[in-house]
Amino acid sequence: MSPTSAKTDIPLKASQTAADNATVAVDVVLLTVDKGALWVTLYQRIREPHIGGYSLPGGLVRSDESLDEAAHRILAAKVGISGVFLEQLYTFGDIHRDPRSRTITVAYYALVDANRFRMPPIDPTAIDIPKVIAARIEVPWTGETGGPVDATGPEGEPLELVLDHADILGLAIKRLRGKLDYTPVGFQLLPEEFTLRELQTIHEVIRGEPLNKDSFRRRMLASHELEATGAHERNVAYRPAELYRFCRRSAT
Amino acid sequence: MSPTSAKTDIPLKASQTAADNATVAVDVVLLTVDKGALWVTLYQRIREPHIGGYSLPGGLVRSDESLDEAAHRILAAKVGISGVFLEQLYTFGDIHRDPRSRTITVAYYALVDANRFRMPPIDPTAIDIPKVIAARIEVPWTGETGGPVDATGPEGEPLELVLDHADILGLAIKRLRGKLDYTPVGFQLLPEEFTLRELQTIHEVIRGEPLNKDSFRRRMLASHELEATGAHERNVAYRPAELYRFCRRSAT
DNA sequence: TGAATAGTGTCTATAAGACAATATCCC
DNA sequence: GGGATATTGTCTTATAGACACTATTCA
Numbered sequence: 001m002s003p004t005s006a007k008t009d010i011p012l013k014a015s016q017t018a019a020d021n022a023t024v025a026v027d028v029v030l031l032t033v034d035k036g037a038l039w040v041t042l043y044q045r046i047r048e049p050h051i052g053g054y055s056l057p058g059g060l061v062r063s064d065e066s067l068d069e070a071a072h073r074i075l076a077a078k079v080g081i082s083g084v085f086l087e088q089l090y091t092f093g094d095i096h097r098d099p100r101s102r103t104i105t106v107a108y109y110a111l112v113d114a115n116r117f118r119m120p121p122i123d124p125t126a127i128d129i130p131k132v133i134a135a136r137i138e139v140p141w142t143g144e145t146g147g148p149v150d151a152t153g154p155e156g157e158p159l160e161l162v163l164d165h166a167d168i169l170g171l172a173i174k175r176l177r178g179k180l181d182y183t184p185v186g187f188q189l190l191p192e193e194f195t196l197r198e199l200q201t202i203h204e205v206i207r208g209e210p211l212n213k214d215s216f217r218r219r220m221l222a223s224h225e226l227e228a229t230g231a232h233e234r235n236v237a238y239r240p241a242e243l244y245r246f247c248r249r250s251a252t
Numbered sequence: 253m254s255p256t257s258a259k260t261d262i263p264l265k266a267s268q269t270a271a272d273n274a275t276v277a278v279d280v281v282l283l284t285v286d287k288g289a290l291w292v293t294l295y296q297r298i299r300e301p302h303i304g305g306y307s308l309p310g311g312l313v314r315s316d317e318s319l320d321e322a323a324h325r326i327l328a329a330k331v332g333i334s335g336v337f338l339e340q341l342y343t344f345g346d347i348h349r350d351p352r353s354r355t356i357t358v359a360y361y362a363l364v365d366a367n368r369f370r371m372p373p374i375d376p377t378a379i380d381i382p383k384v385i386a387a388r389i390e391v392p393w394t395g396e397t398g399g400p401v402d403a404t405g406p407e408g409e410p411l412e413l414v415l416d417h418a419d420i421l422g423l424a425i426k427r428l429r430g431k432l433d434y435t436p437v438g439f440q441l442l443p444e445e446f447t448l449r450e451l452q453t454i455h456e457v458i459r460g461e462p463l464n465k466d467s468f469r470r471r472m473l474a475s476h477e478l479e480a481t482g483a484h485e486r487n488v489a490y491r492p493a494e495l496y497r498f499c500r501r502s503a504t
Numbered sequence: 505t506g507a508a509t510a511g512t513g514t515c516t517a518t519a520a521g522a523c524a525a526t527a528t529c530c531c
Numbered sequence: 532g533g534g535a536t537a538t539t540g541t542c543t544t545a546t547a548g549a550c551a552c553t554a555t556t557c558a
Contacts, residue, residue: 020272021312024345024356060273063354067345091343091358093276093319102315104276106343106356197536215520217538222519232529238536239528449509467547469511474546484555490509491555511554520545527538 022093022104026070027058027165029089029109029172030079031137032117033189033205038137039117040151040169041079045162046130049100053162054135054151056169058105071108079132085111085188090171097164109172111188135159139173139208146174176206184225187246193229195241196220277357278322279310279417281341281424282331283389285441285457286366290389292403292421293331293369297414298382301352305414306387306403308421310357323360331384337363337440342423349416361424363440387411391425391460398426428458436477439498445481447493448472 030041042054057078061070067088076082086108093104117134135151148166151159161169179185186202187194200216220226227247232240282293294306309330313322319340328334338360345356369386387403400418403411413421431437438454439446452468472478479499484492 020275020354021315022274022276023272024274024276061345061356063273064347066347067343067356088342090340091319093313093358095316095318102272104313104319104358106345195537212521214522218519235530236536237530238534239530239538241537447510464548466549470547487557488509489557490507491511493510505558507558508556509554510556511552513552514550516547516549518545518547520543522543523541525538525540527536529534529536531533 023101024061025058025103025105026061026067026074027056027105027107027168028071028075028079028086029056029107029169030075030081030084030112030117031109031172031176031189032112032114033202034114034117036201036205038139038173038205039134040137041117042133042135042151042159042161043078044131044133050160050162052160054133054159054165055162056107056165057132061106067106071106071110075110081110081112081116084116085185089168089175092164092168094164105168107168107171109175111176111185113189113191115191137169137173139170142208144174144177146170149173173206177208180206184223184246187225193231193243193245195233195243196226197241199244275353275355276313277310277355278313278319278326279308279357279359279420280323280327280331280338281308281359281361281421282327282333282336282364282369283361283424283428283441284364284366284369285454286369288453288457290391290425290457291369291386292389294385294387294403294411294413295330296383296385302412302414304412306385306411306417307414308359308417309384313358319358323358323362327362333362333364333368336368337437341420341427344416344420346416357420359420359423361427363428363437365441365443367443389421389425391422394460396426396429398422401425425458429460432458436475436498439477445483445495445497447485447495448478449493451496 032039041057043057045051045053045055057074059070059074059078061067065073068086071086071088072082075084075086087110089107089109091104091106095102097103097105133153135153136156138150138152140150141147148170150166151161151169153159176185180203186199186206189202190198196217199220200211200213203216204211225246226244229243229245231243233243234240284291293309295309297303297305297307309326311322311326311330313319317325320338323338323340324334327336327338339362341359341361343356343358347354349355349357385405387405388408390402390404392402393399400422402418403413403421405411428437432455438451438458441454442450448469451472452463452465455468456463477498478496481495481497483495485495486492
């Protein structure tokens with residue numbers, strides 16, 4: 001505030017020592033929509049602390065990679081998935097968020113269609129290999145209120161998320177709900193070709209509320225983000241719907 | 253990808269050494285709207301590298317403060333402003349963004365009304381004290397296209413922004429434009445009481461395009477975010493407009 | 505009184521919700 | 532044919548843009 005402090009504050013970067021001041025990690029929220037619910041990939045911890053607790057796939061940032069590259073690497077190495085939609089979410093840096101050390105984590109979220117959201121085969125007899133699971137997400141708030149969300153395991157049992165990972169997960173859901181209104185993010189959760197009904201279900205699951213069918217169809221078809229393929233779905237016990245494909249807009 | 257790599261990847265956090273892996277800084281984009289333009293607070297560098305170049309007010313994160321606290325501290329210490337709207341923007345972590353060392357910066361943006369956007373008095377005779385200036389922002393793109401923006405000094409001369417600060421500034425503008433549509437962020441740029449015309453001007457400057465007056469009035473009055481004070485502006489050469497005040501919504 | 509902007513009322517165009525009618529598949 | 536969902540069309544309602552008209556201040 002005083003000229004003196006201003007004077008000493010300024011050269012901080014220039015005069016910094018080689019010693020770095022924090023540990024920087026990246027955590028990735030990998031989401032999909034399937035069976036009328038949101039799913040996230042979690043790791044079960046096999047070591048202390050919080051042994052048995054569940055965490056987002058994450059890791060430390062290396063000195064030879066950018067934050068984006070770290071997120072891609074972690075997704076590929078820990079979940080075996082690449083080439084998906086991946087975007088930075090938020091950076092969590094509370095002092096005591098990790099009781100072991102001062103760790104700042106740059107959270108990312110990724111979207112993948114249900115077919116690619118497959119867990120890597122885990123040898124059930126192996127010891128000391130972390131368990132990767134698909135956890136079902138339950139959102140205890142409506143709209144874009146925000147806040148932590150709950151995750152449940154295969155048997156419907158609640159999973160304990162370590163550290164602030166329930167908050168990170170909650171923020172990913174909130175961001176996804178917000179994005180849905182003005183960006184074509186739903187396509188990231190579907191295969192190449194899909195029906196309008198499937199796209200609507202994606203939107204409904206993400207928003208956690210039903211949508212008006214007529215209005216949804218009109219909006220989507222008027223957006224010029226969809227392209228009819230001419231083909232139709234097969235082997236359904238009702239009139240087959242036409243298949244559409246996402247088309248990147250050229251001009252507005 | 254292989255079970256082995258998965259096995260070695262997992263304990264990274266747990267087995268990390270005390271040595272931290274990065275330098276973490278915080279940069280703050282302090283914005284206001286005045287005289288029909290957007291303004292940002294910049295520092296002129298007084299040391300190498302990039303001597304004479306302009307940078308956002310920033311500094312290293314201390315071990316005893318959260319990221320938010322660091323942003324507040326930097327704003328208070330370097331610009332002398334506190335108690336304003338402040339929100340995390342994005343974290344920039346490209347490897348070579350700072351040629352001196354691997355530095356990751358968590359960017360924040362802050363909003364303040366034009367009356368409080370006052371530069372701290374600088375002694376013009378002092379040497380080695382950095383110069384703080386209010387730079388006018390020119391946005392070379394429309395809508396929410398995004399990209400770097402230009403800053404000009406008091407004489408209209410273009411200012412050279414160091415590192416990736418033009419990108420950070422551009423992202424702050426993009427975020428602000430997006431926020432405007434669905435959050436009452438315009439009030440942060442006005443004094444306690446204001447007219448509808450002043451609020452509309454704020455929106456127009458941020459969006460960089462004129463707005464329909466009738467529609468804007470209707471939307472604002474229907475949002476239940478405004479409260480009429482009953483008072484009117486004074487000393488204007490036309491019919492004085494009623495003064496309004498922002499009221500936090502109770503229920504929806 | 506004239507200039508300038510505030511504020512109100514009305515009309516029209518567009519988008520959303522509701523709903524009916526028809527089309528197409530599998531069984 | 533019966534059941535189920537797709538697709539089209541129409542009607543109603545809400546909102547945005549355009550515009551005309553009145554109101555209030557200072558010079």
